[in-house]
Amino acid sequence: xxxxxGKIEISNYKNSRVFKSGKMLPYLFIFPTFASLVLFMYxxxxxxxxxxxxxxxxxxxxTFVFLKNFIELxxxxxxxxxxxxxxxxxxxxxxxxxxxxLITAELLFxxxxxxxxxxxxxxxxxxxxxxxxxxxxxxxYILNPSEYVGLVNNLMxxxxxxxxxxxxxxxxRLAILSIILIGFPWASGGMGVGFLIYLSALNNISASIFESxxxxxxxxYTRITKIDIPLIMGQIKFFIxxxxxxxxxxxxxxxxxxxxxxxxxxxxxxxxxxxxxxxLSSKMGYASAIGVIVFVIIMIFTLITQxxxxxxxxxx
Amino acid sequence: xxxxxxxxxxxxxxxxxxxxxxxxxxxLFMITTSLKSNAQFFSNLVGIxxxxxxxxxxxxxxxxxxxxxxxxxxxxxxxVAVLFFSSLSAYAFARFKFKGKEFLFLTILxxxxxxxxxxxxxxxxxxxxxxxxxxxxxxxxxxxLAFYQPVAIFIMRSFIENLGEELFEAARIDGAKEIYVYxxxxxxxxxxxxxxxxxxxxxxxxxxxxxxLVILTSDKFKTISFGIxxxxxxxxxxxxxxxIFAGFTLAALPVFLIYVFAMKSFVxxxxxxxxxx
Numbered sequence: 001x002x003x004x005x006g007k008i009e010i011s012n013y014k015n016s017r018v019f020k021s022g023k024m025l026p027y028l029f030i031f032p033t034f035a036s037l038v039l040f041m042y043x044x045x046x047x048x049x050x051x052x053x054x055x056x057x058x059x060x061x062x063t064f065v066f067l068k069n070f071i072e073l074x075x076x077x078x079x080x081x082x083x084x085x086x087x088x089x090x091x092x093x094x095x096x097x098x099x100x101x102l103i104t105a106e107l108l109f110x111x112x113x114x115x116x117x118x119x120x121x122x123x124x125x126x127x128x129x130x131x132x133x134x135x136x137x138x139x140x141y142i143l144n145p146s147e148y149v150g151l152v153n154n155l156m157x158x159x160x161x162x163x164x165x166x167x168x169x170x171x172x173r174l175a176i177l178s179i180i181l182i183g184f185p186w187a188s189g190g191m192g193v194g195f196l197i198y199l200s201a202l203n204n205i206s207a208s209i210f211e212s213x214x215x216x217x218x219x220x221y222t223r224i225t226k227i228d229i230p231l232i233m234g235q236i237k238f239f240i241x242x243x244x245x246x247x248x249x250x251x252x253x254x255x256x257x258x259x260x261x262x263x264x265x266x267x268x269x270x271x272x273x274x275x276x277x278x279x280l281s282s283k284m285g286y287a288s289a290i291g292v293i294v295f296v297i298i299m300i301f302t303l304i305t306q307x308x309x310x311x312x313x314x315x316x
Numbered sequence: 317x318x319x320x321x322x323x324x325x326x327x328x329x330x331x332x333x334x335x336x337x338x339x340x341x342x343x344l345f346m347i348t349t350s351l352k353s354n355a356q357f358f359s360n361l362v363g364i365x366x367x368x369x370x371x372x373x374x375x376x377x378x379x380x381x382x383x384x385x386x387x388x389x390x391x392x393x394x395x396v397a398v399l400f401f402s403s404l405s406a407y408a409f410a411r412f413k414f415k416g417k418e419f420l421f422l423t424i425l426x427x428x429x430x431x432x433x434x435x436x437x438x439x440x441x442x443x444x445x446x447x448x449x450x451x452x453x454x455x456x457x458x459x460x461l462a463f464y465q466p467v468a469i470f471i472m473r474s475f476i477e478n479l480g481e482e483l484f485e486a487a488r489i490d491g492a493k494e495i496y497v498y499x500x501x502x503x504x505x506x507x508x509x510x511x512x513x514x515x516x517x518x519x520x521x522x523x524x525x526x527x528x529l530v531i532l533t534s535d536k537f538k539t540i541s542f543g544i545x546x547x548x549x550x551x552x553x554x555x556x557x558x559x560i561f562a563g564f565t566l567a568a569l570p571v572f573l574i575y576v577f578a579m580k581s582f583v584x585x586x587x588x589x590x591x592x593x
Contacts, residue, residue: 023414025408025412026412026414026417027414029404029405029407029412030404030405030409030420032401032404032405033402033404033405033424033465033469034420036462036465037424037427037465037466039442039447039458040439040442040443040458040459040461040462041427041430041435041463042423043438044434044435044438044439044442045434045435045438047438047441047442048434048435048437048438051437051438051441107328107331107332108332110325111325111328120332122579123336123340124336124339126340126343126575127340127343129519129568129571129572129574130343130568130571130572131522131523131540131541131567131568131571132523132525132541133525133540133541133567134346134564134567134568135342137545137548137564138346139342141349141557141561142345148358149361149557151361154361155362185335185338187335187338187339245429245431249433251526252525256545270433271433271436274433274436274437278436278437278440284441287437288437288438290433291431291433291434291435291437292434294431294433294434295430295431295434298429298431299429302429
């Protein structure tokens, strides 16, 4: 009875004020969101493809040159160097985002005392809340070339290893390595909280699995490889994909630490190159073409991972 | 067996503590250096020196105070706006049935996948040339409002979906208007997730660098991430190192304080989310 009465009331309400009716309301709720998203995210995404087909240089003329930018990119050495650099960076970025935090998580997992585990978690998560720019700046001083200012070089001289001091970000051979070194020993992992996510995944494995494993008498390394890792593969894959997608878009590090991809082009990345072309050379069309290629590479990459992950799920 | 377990426990602690010290040392270095005079800096780079030179912080505030205030303003406003609009959308996606709901939600998720490299140039052009948003607060606020909603909506929607249906149904049957249901019933329940999403958004806006770099040219609008970069570029050789590091510490302080006070719910929110992943 109550329900019927309610239905009739709502119907009347609907008919009398259509513009406020239940039918339109959800759209009103999501309208502000979509207004901003269309303007600043969807439109730019589509517009990017459009600009990449022109040779706009911020002047008044914008002529369609169709695929000329892409053909030029195809022959662009700097672009290939940037792809090579970013691939190296992404690869090691994935390694540092997965292996050390997994180790941290496993070690924490073994601590039975929850209070102690809490403090460790709290402390290891601190890097997550320090602004990225601050981290980069501090590391620029840690790896400063001077032995009086640079912490690492200073320590090396003090330990008698003075002949090994490096110019780090200023050395073409070491620029990329220096970028990878940031965050050593990478214990906290992706976004500073990777280890937390692995840890909670481990905590979610039902205790009975561990009990029967212990009864079977397996050693810890077998347990880790045969039980822990397969059962948290979802989270590991997540960080591998994330590490690759974010790694491929590296911009801040070369911009801030190596003055735009230097020395020379030893640490330039595609997005860094995009920035230079767009904002230093005003070649908007060319820069957009770079952006389109980066997008395509990342999409192909994500699709491949999706396909591979699907197979694994079926096997499980 | 017992003795082996004790030994491995100690071993675990040793590795964890060493790892922790190396992980946190850069931040300790930042703080200890911020309290050094140049003489102290050059004589003892690695350790702590006394006395502390707090005047470094005065000099840092002098140069970077305006950037910090800008960031407080921008982050604060963005958080409020994002929470407001995202909760409306998240609520709609979680509670209503309407045509195109699944498709529209998927388009929001798809946005998370679009690399920023693709959109940087067109966003700049749309912002500057078409909307005439350039080098002012609105040029930051409006795009940030768009950038940070997808994640917020995603998190909030999951949360709202997990709230019981009964409360909402009871209110609807009694003939309550939808907006009333949202204000009096949904909002109070959503408040806890507001803390997690709010902190996350605050941190993201605070740390944002690339967009500010591209759309701002005047010093007076710069947010802290961009401000630090400008500051180090300009003063690298000319200033007391301690003041530079005091600037870094000041930049890290607000978010760190939020962490200390709201840590519990933040970490719990993240670990809860991990179960879904």
